Amino acid sequence: MPSGVKYDTAFRERAVRLLQERRSEYQEESLTASIRQVAGVVGMPYDTLRTWNRQSTPGLAGAVSVDLASENRRLKRELAEAKRANEILRSAASFFAAELDRPRG
Template identity: 45%
Template sequence: MTKSNKFSPEVRERAVRLVQEHRGEYPSLWAAVESIAPKIGCVPQTLLEWVKRAEVDAGERPGTTTAEAQRLKELERENKELRRANDILRTASAFFAQAELDRKLKS
């Protein structure tokens, strides 16, 4: 099940930029997020996640960047496909080896 993206990337970027620009006007990051989230039309927790993700992508916060996560996902998918192909080839090889043995015994 995929979650729908209610907000466009442009809205997300604008919201994150607003938080970053006005962060100094509030005592904490959470206070800035709580103030700006209703103006964007999202819940504060969602906006906080966007801000954290933007900070990770910018290298300001430790963690896996969006690009790295996407690349890892692609590699895992490719690995899964290769394992499946190897299983098919292994099964086919065993089948043909057995068929060759059966043919030699009948001769």
């Protein structure tokens, strides 16, 4: 579609509704894939539908950033725990390797 095309409100609402229905039907599909699919079906640019979707869900950006922040904190804790466990295992491996190298007498 050429740039500068004006879409009426009914078309906009229909496109966003189709996207939301597809998201609920194909939950394993990424948002990007859903937007590309619906934009292709209704014959409009991907970016336009993506923008309309963002505008139709106010507060979503804040919710996503809160979710990402909590996910980030959780992953950092998990990483720190894994690093501690790895260090313990490294120390244990060094200890047992030294025991094996020691001459028996």
